[in-house]
Amino acid sequence: MAHIIDSEFYCNGWGTPEMRAVFDDRRRYQRWLDIEVVLAEVQAELGVIPAEAAREIKAKAKIEELDIDMIKDGLAKTGHSLVPLLKAVQVRCADNLGEHIHYGPTTQDIEDTGGVLEMKEASKILFRDLLRMEKALNELAAKYKDFPMTGRTHNQHGLPITLGLKFANWSAELRRDLERIKSMPPRVFLGMLHGGTGTMAGLGEQAYPIAEKVMERLGIGLPPSGWGSARDIVAEYQVVLGMVAGTVGRIANEIFQLARTEIQEFKEPLGEHYVGSSTMPHKRNPEVTEFCVAMCRVVMNNAPLALQSMIAEHERDTRSWRLDWHSIPESSIMLHKAITALLTIVEGLEIDEQRITDNLNMLEGMLFSEALMFHLGKKVGKQTAHHLIRDAILGATQSGKCFRELLLADETIAANISEAELDSIMDYSKHVGQSARQVAHVKETAERLGATDQDFLSC
Template sequence: MPSHITDSIFLKDLYGTDEMRAIFNDESLLQRWLDVEAALAQAEAEIGVIPRWAAEEIARKAKAALIDTAWMKREIDHTLHPIVPLIRALKSICDGDAGEYIHWGATTQDIMDTALVLQIKDAIAIFEQRLSRLEATLAELAQRHRETIMPGRTHGQHALPITFGFKVAIWLDEFRRHAARMRECKPRVLVGQFGGAVGTLAGVGEHGFEIRRRMMAHLKLGVPTITWHVAHDRFAEFAGIIAMMAASCGKIAREVIALQKSEVMELEEPWAEGKVGSSTMPHKRNPMLCEAVVALARLCFDRARTALDGLIPEHERDWAVNHMEWAYLPELCVMADGALALTLRVLDGLHVYPERMRANLDAMQGLMMSEAVMFALGQAVGRQTAHDVVYACAMRAVETQRSFREVLAGDPLVRAHLSADDLDRLLDPTRYIGLAREMVDQVCRTDAD
C-alpha cells in the first residue's frame, strides 16, 4: 500500500489531484527519461554524430511500456544509479547495435534535469487551468457581493465597513499576479539541460551547441546559454511562485475559518448532508476543507525552503541537490495543486450570510463609524481636537455600554456642530465604504480586459 500521504488510498484527495499525481508518477518519470534520450539521439543523428538508423530505433523503442520496470528497480537498487539501468534496459530492446548510441555525450543529470523540466511544463499547464478557473470564480463572487456590506477588521477587531466584494477583489487581484508570474517564468524555467560530464560538452566537441539546440527543439524547451548543472535558480523561482499561490489559497481558507466561527458566522464553507464535523460532537460543522488548504499551504512553504537550499551546490556537480529536487518538486506541485483544487471547491459552494454581516456591523452600536464622525467634526474644530473628542465619546460608550450615538448627542462640542440628522447620516455604515465598490469594478474590469 502507498506510504506517502499524497498517494494514500484514504487521504490522497485532501493532498492533491489525480491529474497532478499522474504527471509525477513512476510511469510518467520513466517516459520523460526516455523522451529525453530519444530527443538527444535524434538531434545527434541530424548532424551526423550518430547513425540515423540508430536514432530512429532508439526513438521507436523509447516507450515506457516496453521497459522491464521490475528489472530496472533491481538494477537501480544494485547500482544506486537511476539512468545507467535505463540505458541498459533500452539497449536490450533496441535491434542491432542501435543501443550502443544511447546517451552519447550526455551525463545523467542532463537526462534527469530535462525530464523534470518536462514534468514541470505539464504541471504548469494544470496550474494555469486552475488559476483561470479561480480568477473567473473570484470575479463572479466579487461582482455578486459588490454591495454586500460587512465589518472590516484590523488587528482582529472591527475597524470600518467594507463590502465582501471588496475583500474578494483583493484575492482576485493577487491571483492575477500569480498567473502573470507563471506566464513570465516559463521562458526562464522551461529550459532543457545538456552539458555532458562537467558541463563543457567535451564529449561531442564542436557539435555541442547545435546538438543542444536541436535536442531542445524536439522537446519544445528553451535552449540554455550555458550548462546549469549547478545553477538551480530556475527550480527555486518556480518553487517560490507555486508556494506563493498556495499561500494565497491558505489566506482565503484562513479568512473563511475566521468568519465561520460560531459567534461570527458571516461565511461558511460548503456543507452537504453526511459531512461530519466531529466524531464526538454531533452539532459541529467544522471548516475541514479550509483547514486542509491551510495545512497544504504550510507544507508548500517547507518545500520552497528546500528549493533555496539547492542554490548552494558544490563545484560542478552536487547530487545532494538533485536528490532534494526529485523529492520536493513533485510534492510541491501535487500539494499546491491540491490547495488550488480545494480552494475552488470552497469558493464554488461558499455560503455567504449578508444578514450576519449586517448584524455584526450593528453589534458595535455605531462605534465603527468613529472616523466618519471625527472627520465631519474636524471640519469645524480641527482634526486633532475632533479625534480627542470622538475618542472620549467612544471610550465612554464602551465603558457605560451605551450606544455611540447617544453619547455623541450628549457631548456639548459635538452637539454644537453636528445635528441629529448629521449624526444619523454619519452613523450609517452604508454611506462610509469609500471607493470599495469602484475598486471591485476596477479589478473586475481589468480581468475582463
C-alpha cells in the same frame, strides 16, 4: 506508505490524480526515454549516429515494454538512477544499435531536462485552476461590490468595507500570482545537454545544432550556459509555488476564520456525504479550508529548501539536485489539491448576508468614528474631535448606553452636529470609499493582463 500523498487511503485528500500523474514513476521514466529518443533522432539527422539506430531506439524506448524487474535489480545493485533504464532499452535493441542511446549527454542532463518538463506541465495545471478561481472571485466581487461589511484590523472591528472589495482583494493577489507563473518560461523552462562539466564536449562539433534542435522539439529553451550547479531555475519554481500557496492559504484561512461560531458570515458548502465531528453532531467544521491551510504551509516551507540547493560546489553537486526529487513533486501535488479544494469552497460559498449586517451593527455606530471625527474636526479641530468621539465611545462601552445618544448628550458635539447630520453620517454606504471602483479596477486588470493567458497555456 512513505508519504501521505502516496497513501492508498489518503492520497486523494492530499493530492489530485491529475497532478500525481505528472510525477508518476513510469511516466517520469518515459519522459526521460522520450528525451533520449529526440536526442537520437536529431543526432541521426545530423549524421552523428546511424539513422537505423535512432529508429530502433525509438521503437524500443517504451516503458511498458521494458523489463521492470531488471531495472529495479539494476537500481539496487548500482545505485545509479538512469543507467539501469538505459540498459533495459539497450538489451531490447536489435543488431547492437542500442549502443547509440545516450550518446553524449550526462545523466543530470536527462533528468534535469525531464524535471523541467514536469515543472512546465505542472505549472499549466496550476495556472488553469487559478484562472478558474480568479473568475469565481471576480463574479462574487461584482455581485457584492456595494454590500457593506465590517472591515477588521488587529482582529477587531475597524471601518466599513464592502464584501465585494474583500473578494476583489483576493482576486488581485491571485492575478499577481498568475503573472508570476506566466513570466517563468524564459528563465525556468530551460533544458540541458551540457555534459559532465558543462562544456558540451560529449556532443562533439555539432553540439549546438544538436542541443538547439532537441530543445525546440521538446518545447523548452536552451540556456546560454549549462545550469548543472546553478539551481536558481528550480528555486524560482519553488518560490513561485510558495507564494501561490501563501495566497491560497490566506484566502482559505480567512474563510475559516469567518466561519467560526461567533462570526458565521461564511460557511463551507456541505458535501453530499458531509460528516463533521465524529462526536459532536451539531458542529459544522470548516474542514476543507483547514486542510488547505495545512497543505499550503508544507508548500511554503519547501521554498527555503529549494533556496538552499542554490549553494552547490563546483560544476556538479548531487547533494543539491537530489533535493528536487522530494520537494518539487510534493509542492506541486499538495498545492494543486489545495487549489482545487478551495475552488469548491469559493464556487459554492454560503454567504450569510444578514449575519454580515448584524456583525456590522454590533458596535451600534462606533464604526462611524472616523467619519464623525473628520466632520466634527472641521469645526472644533481634528485632535479635539478625536478626544470627544473617543470619550463617547468609552462611555458607551463602560455604561452600556447607546453610542448615538451619548454623542448627542455632549454639549460640544451637539452644538456642532445636528441630529439629522448625525443620521446622515451614520450611513454605511457613504463610508466604503472607493470599494466599488477598486472592484472594477481588479476586473479590468484581470481582463487586460489575461489577454496573454492562453499564450502561456499553449507554450
